[in-house]
Amino acid sequence: MSPCKVTETSISRICIEPQPKGLRAVYLVETRNEGEAEILAKMFQDFSAVLQSIQLSKGKLVAYAVQLHTEDQSLLEEIEQFLKTNFGFVILHRSFDDLIYDIVRDLSKDSGSSVIPIPKCNICGKPEPFPETLISFLDKDNSTLETHYYCATCTAESSGKNNKEFVLSLLRADRAKLNQLQQAELIRSRSKKYIAYRVKSDAEQCAAT
Numbered sequence: 001m002s003p004c005k006v007t008e009t010s011i012s013r014i015c016i017e018p019q020p021k022g023l024r025a026v027y028l029v030e031t032r033n034e035g036e037a038e039i040l041a042k043m044f045q046d047f048s049a050v051l052q053s054i055q056l057s058k059g060k061l062v063a064y065a066v067q068l069h070t071e072d073q074s075l076l077e078e079i080e081q082f083l084k085t086n087f088g089f090v091i092l093h094r095s096f097d098d099l100i101y102d103i104v105r106d107l108s109k110d111s112g113s114s115v116i117p118i119p120k121c122n123i124c125g126k127p128e129p130f131p132e133t134l135i136s137f138l139d140k141d142n143s144t145l146e147t148h149y150y151c152a153t154c155t156a157e158s159s160g161k162n163n164k165e166f167v168l169s170l171l172r173a174d175r176a177k178l179n180q181l182q183q184a185e186l187i188r189s190r191s192k193k194y195i196a197y198r199v200k201s202d203a204e205q206c207a208a209t
Contacts, residue, residue, distance in 0.1 A: 010145060011181060013138040016167055016195040019131060020052070021152070022068040024096045025076055028104065029062050030089035030111075037062050043082070051075065054129045056104050059113030063104045065096050065129040096129055123154040123173045135170065148174060163195050164188070 031037050040062055044053040050070050056063040068075065076092065083090040093100040108115050121128050131149035139145055150158075150170055158169035164186055171178050186197035 010139055011137045011199055012140040013142065013189065013196060013198050014167070014181075014186070015136045015138065016163070016197075017134040017136070017193075018195075019134065020067075020069060021132065022052070022070075022130075023073060023076075023094075024065065024067050024130065026056070026091075026093045026096055026100045026104070027064050027066065027079065027083065028089075028091040028093075028107065029083055029087050030060060031062050031087070032060075036087065039086075040064070043079070047075070047079075052130060054118060055116050056101075056118065056129070057108045057113050057115050059108070060111040061104075061107050061113040063108075065118075067130045098126075101127055119149040121151040121154055122148040122175055123150055123170070125175065126151060133170065135167070148176065164197065167195070167197065 029040060031040070037058065041055075044051070044064055044066070047053070050068065052067040052069065053064050054066075056065055066076075076094070080090065080092045091103075093103075105115050107113070118127050118129050119131055120126065121131065128149060128151045132152040132155045133150040134147055135150070136147045137145045154173065155170070158166060158173060160166035160169050167186065168182060171182050181199065185200040187200055189196045189198045
């Protein structure tokens, strides 16, 4: 993974966004035309209130990774039954892992389909359709410069006595080598939606001394 594309001195604020957890699955469907692909897209969009979805491939092979927002797994069977009734080739895999992602990539290659890039964990580098933690780096105008993603395993391995230590633990492990940011003073800022910190500037630190 390449270093952070933004300069660390341009980062004025960081926002940490924990993401919802849930049971994951992958659907692989062979489609005959764009109309059938649109039917799939609309179906997953219709379930967006209870089901996250992200498309993994397009073309003859259309694959989606999904994550349930509820504990009721019957929805997965309902979707599978609908797909098998309306499409000739359907696979349901009840997790997202290296095996199924390799199958998606292999079948996409064999069928002339395209794999759609998905987020990768900024620590271990593994593809992660539903990162457990997101850290967004903002400039002084609160515009997002870049967002880094962290999988459940790497998030769990990062620890701290409080939120600030947890964030610094993620930044230390980040493959982008955010050395200067790791040493910066983070000041908690108000946010109703996220855990947010303002990055104290060098000028502020010099004035304080």
